[in-house]
Amino acid sequence: MKEDFYEILGINKSASESEIKKAYRKKAIKYHPDKNPGDSQAEEKFKKAAEAYEVLGNKDKKSKYDQFGHSAFDGSGGFGGSGMNMDDIFSQFGDIFGSSFGGGGFGGFSGGGSRVPKGSNLRIRVQLELSEVVLGVEKKIKVKRKIKADGVTYKNCNSCNGSGQVTRITNTILGRMQSSSTCPSCGGSGQVVSNKPSNADSNGLILKEETVLVKIPAGVEDGMQLKVSGKGNDSAGNGIAGDLIVLISEKEHDTLKREGNNLHFDLYISISEAVLGISKEIETVTGSVRIKLESGIQSGKILRLRGKGLSSINSYGNGDLLVHVNVWTPKTLNKEQRVFFEQMKENENFVPSPEKGEKSFFEKVKDMFS
Numbered sequence: 001m002k003e004d005f006y007e008i009l010g011i012n013k014s015a016s017e018s019e020i021k022k023a024y025r026k027k028a029i030k031y032h033p034d035k036n037p038g039d040s041q042a043e044e045k046f047k048k049a050a051e052a053y054e055v056l057g058n059k060d061k062k063s064k065y066d067q068f069g070h071s072a073f074d075g076s077g078g079f080g081g082s083g084m085n086m087d088d089i090f091s092q093f094g095d096i097f098g099s100s101f102g103g104g105g106f107g108g109f110s111g112g113g114s115r116v117p118k119g120s121n122l123r124i125r126v127q128l129e130l131s132e133v134v135l136g137v138e139k140k141i142k143v144k145r146k147i148k149a150d151g152v153t154y155k156n157c158n159s160c161n162g163s164g165q166v167t168r169i170t171n172t173i174l175g176r177m178q179s180s181s182t183c184p185s186c187g188g189s190g191q192v193v194s195n196k197p198s199n200a201d202s203n204g205l206i207l208k209e210e211t212v213l214v215k216i217p218a219g220v221e222d223g224m225q226l227k228v229s230g231k232g233n234d235s236a237g238n239g240i241a242g243d244l245i246v247l248i249s250e251k252e253h254d255t256l257k258r259e260g261n262n263l264h265f266d267l268y269i270s271i272s273e274a275v276l277g278i279s280k281e282i283e284t285v286t287g288s289v290r291i292k293l294e295s296g297i298q299s300g301k302i303l304r305l306r307g308k309g310l311s312s313i314n315s316y317g318n319g320d321l322l323v324h325v326n327v328w329t330p331k332t333l334n335k336e337q338r339v340f341f342e343q344m345k346e347n348e349n350f351v352p353s354p355e356k357g358e359k360s361f362f363e364k365v366k367d368m369f370s
Contacts, residue, residue: 003048006052009049009056011023013066020053020056020057024049031049032046117164117236117240118242119235119239120233122231122242124141124143124244125246125247126214126249128220128250129251130285133250133258133310134218134311136218138215139213140212140213144210145208145231145233146207146233147205147206148204148234149199149206152195154189155191155192156190157190158185159185159186160185163190165188167180168181186237189237192237205236214226218310218313220250220313221313222250225245225246225247225248226246227244228244229243230243231244232245256321261310262319263308263319264322265323266324269293270327273293274293274299274325274327275296277292277293277295277297278293279293282321284308289308291303291323293325299326300325300326301325302323303325
């Protein structure tokens with residue numbers, strides 16, 4: 001059973017024409033293939049949204065759908081009922097994206113719906129130390145990408161007369177429908193190779209190694225993807241280059257563990273240090289800081305050093321460094337230490353006399369374990 005068009009766009013039947021268009025634009029941008037590379041589920045949702053808008057965005061079709069549902073379009077050759085072609089979507093609804101993305105829409109499709117061919121994207125993985133994640137870093141990365149060969153020339157494609165699109169007319173129960181798709185002869189570039197060097201491929205491209213500067217902002221997370229526009233493979237003819245997709249991989253730190261924008265540090269202290277209190281130096285990614293532990297601190301206590309974590313990639317401030325206090329209990333005791341603890345157990349309420357030179361429990365523990 002086909003999914004309800006109103007549910008796909010997240011609107012009700014009383015939605016106005018502008019509300020329908022706004023709902024479709026929101027869905028189309030969210031599930032656009034360029035924003036979700038390789039995600040087949042996102043692509044399917046993108047197609048369903050276009051199919052729903054093709055019907056609900058047209059007053060006559062919407063009226064028929066409200067009256068008869070999906071059966072009004074069964075057997076039609078249009079979008080409503082036969083599945084979606086990506087080129088049809090961009091040809092019909094390219095103006096929906098407007099200039100929200102730098103004037104060219106997604107994927108090289110202009111605001112007016114005409115297709116600008118785009119080269120394929122490249123993907124690389126970059127490993128970062130925690131200090132690089134905290135501060136941000138610029139990485140020089142060697143990339144092998146296809147570029148246009150020197151001396152290559154192109155001419156207009158005869159199949160599409162240089163438009164990159166071929167048009168077809170389909171007869172439907174709603175009348176004749178015109179749709180456009182990518183020209184199979186030139187792959188949408190509108191041009192074909194007329195002369196190429198011997199070392200170039202059929203599209204006039206050669207493989208070349210380049211050094212690309214990638215600016216990685218502070219606060220990135222493991223698995224996050226960054227895009228470097230125009231540093232993917234070139235397109236043949238008058239197309240534009242694809243993008244370089246940088247996948248972030250974060251190395252584990254020896255002593256600091258990350259949780260979102262916060263960092264965690266395990267601090268181990270002895271019994272005497274816990275009893276008497278002590279000042280300790282704590283490692284952070286930007287240097288060391290000294291903290292004071294009060295006497296009698298308990299194992300499991302968490303101390304929060306505000307602002308000593310990672311900065312938010314969305315500029316929402318810094319996270320914190322959480323210091324987890326762990327009191328170390330010795331597994332083995334020498335004879336003197338064992339006797340002391342046995343006596344302490346028997347005389348937990350013992351009050352020392354300074355006049356007799358007796359030491360407090362705290363002082364004896366310090367002497368034994370220092």
